Amino acid sequence: MASLSTQSYKGTRDFYPAEKRVQNYIFDVWRRVSERFGYDEYGAPLLEPLDIYAAKSGQEIVNEQTYQFVDRGGRNVAIRPEMTPTIARMVAGRQQELGYPARLYSIANFMRYERPQKGREREFWQLNTDIFGVDGVAADAEIIRLADTVMQEFGAGRDMYTIRINNRDLINFMMAQYLRLDAVQSQLMIKLFDRKNKITPEQFRDQAAEIFDSEYAAEGLKKIAKLVGATTMAELPQEILGSEAVKEVQQLFTLLAEAKITNAKFDITLMRGFDYYTGMVFEVYDNHPDNNRSMYGGGRYDGLVTLFGGVPTSVVGMGMGGTTVEEFLRGHNLLPELTSTTDIYMIVLGDVQKQAEKVADELREEGVNVAVDITDRKVDKQIKSAVKMQIPYLMFVGEKEVEDDVYRLKDVKSETELAVGVARIVTTVKDYRKGRSDDDF
């Protein structure tokens, strides 16, 4: 019989300790920053009734890209492909009981039946943060600040990423009033704007011309040229500058400037999942030349709570994927050196196994994580195991040491070695851990 494959299921990853450490590092930053902004963690089931996605997203995307099945009771269920419908459902379910503004976050895994490629997997992890119950731009600004602080916490410089911001009301105004497009034409134009960076300017112009009514095409193209040429709001055509939506965007930028976010840019061509966003939309772009792409984003999507029978509730949220963040960190060399959560690997020399276990227990009671070698191997083998497991300290325990209650503690990275007692070992390890987490500030 042929042996089973060791490969993980298509589009999913195994997290061996080395990879899990990276993931945990990312999750720790997410959790720390979310909680620092006053967000409370929530959890939710991996499975949801299929129809909560069908109601929100297009039927097509649900059929083609969700993992779905009929359960033993005949119910159509889906593995969650995103968190937004779930949190909308949860908020609608306890609408009266929650305090507002309700600030909520989760770190959860999702599955989408897609063709895996760079930065995209079938199973992925996301941070989702949402603030419910605030209409004004203050909520928009807070979500963007949160997204930005996460990047700062990862050690990113402002030159490494750009926050692009647009507004759906402004898009609507631009399409209908300024470019004089009907609903169908607007949809086409939005799709085209979305593709703008993937096609040549000539292709963009030609395809735009086809969308306009033929008698209006020439004027329409001129107007689009003005739009696309605008790199700041001030350069926008006068007709658009006078709209209500622009004022809102300007207020938002004022708030961001006060928060010293200098890498936020207005981008009239940013479209992002137009179907259910109702106000501000934003995306964070990686500026690295090899990975110049949208990493994550979010926006305002008032109205989703009403799908579950709730009263209309304003929401601003974002979702940040672990895969793209990891690529960003690797690309900009921002990942710290991560060691095992085991602090000490105890190397046992000679016939002192029982005594070694006793010392290990003393250390454990003080909160030190200790693995004791129980193989009775030669020293070099024991050391090699510990180094492979990326354990930061080695501790040598032999007859001499047991007798004196003084042990040799070796720092694997610096190769320095001290002869010290248990108390000193505890403080050394704790200082090491503290230094590690201080790196993030």
Next chain:
RNA sequence: GCGGAUGUAGCUCAGUUGGUUAGAGCGUCUGUUUGUGGCACAGAAGGCCGUGGGUUCAAGUCCCAUCAUUCGCCCCA
């Protein structure tokens, strides 16, 4: 769903116009070394050359199919 690239040792890869018994580096294991890893030296293990079929006296090499990996397109809640 569409297109490109790639599948040879645990990993990264070499392998000539088809020609005898399958190659390197790294890693692993053993020893030099019964209390200190990374270095050095000596040795060893490890391969259905992704899978199935075809062409041929002869296939890792050529052809077809298939599966997988990967990059892009579509899409991206």
